[in-house]
Amino acid sequence: MPKPFTPKVVTANALIEGDVIYLTNSGEWSRRHEDARLFTEEAPAEAALSAAALQASEIVGAYLADAEATPKGPKPTHFREAFRATGPSNYAHGKQVDL
Amino acid sequence: MYSYTDFDEAFVRNRVSQFRAQVERRIDGSLTEDEFKPLRLMNGLYLQLHAYMLRVAIPYGTISARQMRQLAFIADKWDKGYGHFTTRQNIQYNWPALKDVPDMLEALADVQMHAIQTSGNCIRNVTSDHFAGAAGDEVADPRPYAELLRQWSTDHPEFQFLPRKFKIAVTGAEADRAVIRAHDIGLQLVEQNGEIGFKVIIGGGLGRTPMIGKVVREFLPEADLLPYCEAIVHVYNTLGRRDNKYKARIKITVHENGIDTMRELIEARFAEIRPEFTGVDQEMLAAIKAQFATPALREGDVAAYEAAREMDPVFRAWADTNLTAHRDADHAIVTISIKAHGKTPGDATSDQMRLMADLAEEYAHGELRISHEQNVILPHVHKGDLPAIHAALKAAGLGTANIGLASDIIACxxxxxxxxxxxxxxxxxxxxxxxxxxxxxxxxxxxxxxxxxxxxxxxxxxxxxxxxxxxxxxxxxxxxxxxxxxxxxxxxxxxxxxxxxxxxxxxxxxxxxxxxxxxxxxxxxxxxxxxxxxxxxxxxxxxxxxxxxxxxxxx
Structure with a gap:
């Protein structure tokens, strides 16, 4: 049996800066995880990913990442995505200070 | 230290302008990421978790004070004021923006440095003993051979699309400080009947299938180095598996075919191509060797060192752990710990880089080394200068006395x-x-x-x-x-x-x-x-x- 679909966001890296970005409800890209559109069904998630992959002059390496809904917006469920959403743990660099 | 020829200079500059045009075409949309990725990797540019990462080669870990200052300048101008020294004697910048990378490469070229072949399925930065040319126990300085291998392997037409990456390490001493048995090719300089040559080891590697390398040739005459290495990489390029990334390294080729079969194939190929090497490589080697002559070591008494040992327990603790015997009894090899307790192993700030460059210039013939253990070395220091060096390092957070101890940790x-x-x-x-x-x-x-x-x-x-x-x-x-x-x-x-x-x-x-x-x-x-x-x-x-x-x- 295929695994049940778990909620996901579309994420990628920005072409010029290389930093982590998320696809929002309005189809724009945001630096903040909580702005991301949370897909609860597989077909629209895959469609959004395919559409994102066409924006080659803005983004690199789009993929679907697991996330969960919270009152403040989607939150990563895996530690790798949590690090991507905040920055490295050895310095106050990246999103944890830039945003 | 090796200084670029006009050929080297033109080659590196040409690559920078090529890459500048490639970046422009990526940004304006003419190149897709799939097209661009192999081009950026050839120039050391990765895309990591939070940003791009530029990996700069420090060939065989040798770097001048001027080059170290330029690394600091690059860290300040285009990164976040620090760099990360790696287990392959490279330096990595963790935060460059894509549009700035050509300028960074240009700034590197200004001091005869580059990021070529620091990634991809090619022959990578050749590594060596960080004490080369200074250690008392070596047969000869391994770096001229490493430089010859670098020139031979750079853009080698036969080896641009190997099954997988390929790493070579060279050491001049029996005491292996370059981990040569965990390399695709490990070379150890040895002496036999008064003649210099190499013990050649192949098929070592770490990763998901760790293997200790096996000796393929007990003694290879010095002049046969390039044709023999070319034969090894040729056999690997032909036989190495391209069907499975995890079985593509030469360690698997050696494991699956056996060292005896590999030896036969390598020796056969070697016999075939040896006549093509007519001695130009040996002329180049002689010219390279002349550039690695030991600097003129100064004389003078070492009373200041003995006094500091006597008087200052902090200095004594540092001297006991961070100094290594130099082949000249009045000199020492200084290892500067980039492992202060609680800090990131291998990270140096631009200020620290500049200080180390200053110390190298003032006390150590303008030369530094990067070790695979992620520390920085001043290879030729007169013992009389050690107290002054230690005081300056201590003030900059670089005086940690922990080389070889539990907190001198390698971490990726x-x-x-x-x-x-x-x-x-x-x-x-x-x-x-x-x-x-x-x-x-x-x-x-x-x-x-x-x-x-x-x-x-x-x-x-x-x-x-x-x-x-x-x-x-x-x-x-x-x-x-x-x-x-x-x-x-x-x-x-x-x-x-x-x-x-x-x-x-x-x-x-x-x-x-x-x-x-x-x-x-x-x-x-x-x-x-x-x-x-x-x-x-x-x-x-x-x-x-x-x-x-x-x-x-x-x-």
Whole structure:
């Protein structure tokens, strides 16, 4: 049996800066995880990913990442995505200070 | 030190302008990422978790004061004011923007540096003994051979699309400080009947299938170096597997075909191509060797050194751990620890880089080295200058006296930066170092190499750590496996996995238990952790790692 679909966001890296970005409800890209559109069904998630992959002059390496809904917006469920959403743990660099 | 010829200069400049045009075409949309990726990798540019990462080659770990200052300048201008020295003697910048990378490469070219072949399935930066040219125990300086190999391998038309990456290390001494047995080709300079040549080892490597290299030729005459290496890479290029990335390294080719078959094929190819090498390479080697002459070492008394040892216990502790015998008795090799307790292993700020460059210029003939253990070396220092150097280092947070001790940890960037990582390495290294400093036990524990990798690719060399730590993702949680008894020297050995992994919270106490158990178990203070492990085997160390199961078994 295929695994049940778990909620996901579309994420990628920005072409010029290389930093982590998320696809929002309005189809724009945001630096903040909580702005991301949370897909609860597989077909629209895959469609959004395919559409994102066409924006080659803005983004690199789009993929679907697991996330969960919270009152403040989607939150990563895996530690790798949590690090991507905040920055490295050895310095106050990246999103944890830039945003 | 080697200085670029007009050919080198033109080659590097040409590559910079080529890459500048490629970046422009990527940004304006003419190139897709699939088209651009192999081009950026050829120039050392990765896309990591939070940003791009530029990996700059420091060939065989040798760098001038002027080059070190330029690395600091680049860190300030286009990055966040620091750089990360790696286990392949490179430096990595963690935060460049794509549009700035051509300018960074141009700035590198200004000081005869580049990022060529620091990534991709080609022959990578040739590494060497960081004490080369200064150590008392070497047959000859290995760096001229490393430079010759660099020139030969750069843009070599036959070897642009190897099955997988290919790493060469060269050492001049029996005491292996360059981990040559964990390389695709390991070369050791040896002397036979008054003639210089190489012991040639192939098929070593770490990663998911760690292997200790095997000797393919006991003695290779010096003049046969390039044709023989070309024969090895040719056989690998032909025979190496392209069907499975995890079986593509030469260690698997050697493992599957056997060293004897490999030797036959290599010797046959060598016989075929040897006549094509008419001696031009040897002329070039002679010219390269002339550039690696030992600097004119100064004379003078070493009273200041003896006095500082006598008077200053902090200096004495540093001298005991961070100095290595130079071949001239009045000189010393200084290892500057880039492993202050609690800091990121291998990271130096731009200010620290500039200070080290200043010290190299003032006291050490303008030369520095980067070690695969992620420290910086001043190779030729008169002992009379050591107190002044130590004072300057101490003031800049670079005076840590821990070389070869428990807090001198190799750690890969791990999941704090690396897109391939499965767990973090840096915080584990920071916590272990902080803990041993709190306990004040590392000088008592003595020589202990702890090496941490944040994934199975083993950039942190955990397989050859006396204590190896491998970070994995176990069901969405960071988990750390411990291996013991690894060794990266001439007595190379792959560590043995002890048992179930530890959580991020449990791993530091587990390492502490290992160190305390060792202090109880050793015969005498002279018996190192590794020697004690070799004498006693797994059992007492497992008992220290897993006290609960020990208690259960006893009940």
């Amino acid at each position: 960037p791990g999941m704090d930066y690396c897109a391939l990582a499965t767990a973090r390495s840096i915080p584990i290294a920071q916590e272990i170092a902080t803990r041993v400093d709190e306990l004040k036990i590392e000088h008592e524990v003595g020589e202990l190499k702890i090496k941490i990798s944040g994934c199975i690719n083993a950039c942190g060399h955990h397989h050859v750590g006396h204590i190896g730590i491998l970070g994995l993702d176990r069901a969405g949680v960071e988990n750390y496996q411990v291996t013991l008894g690894g060794d990266g020297t001439q007595d190379a050995a792959i560590g043995t996995r002890m048992g179930p992994g530890f959580s991020a919270e449990e791993i530091v106490p587990a390492i502490e238990r290992l160190m305390l158990a060792y202090l109880e178990l050793r015969d005498a203070p002279e018996e190192t952790f590794l020697a004690t492990f070799r004498r006693l085997g797994d059992a007492p160390f497992k008992a220290a790692l897993y006290p609960e199961s020990e208690a259960r078994n006893a009940a």
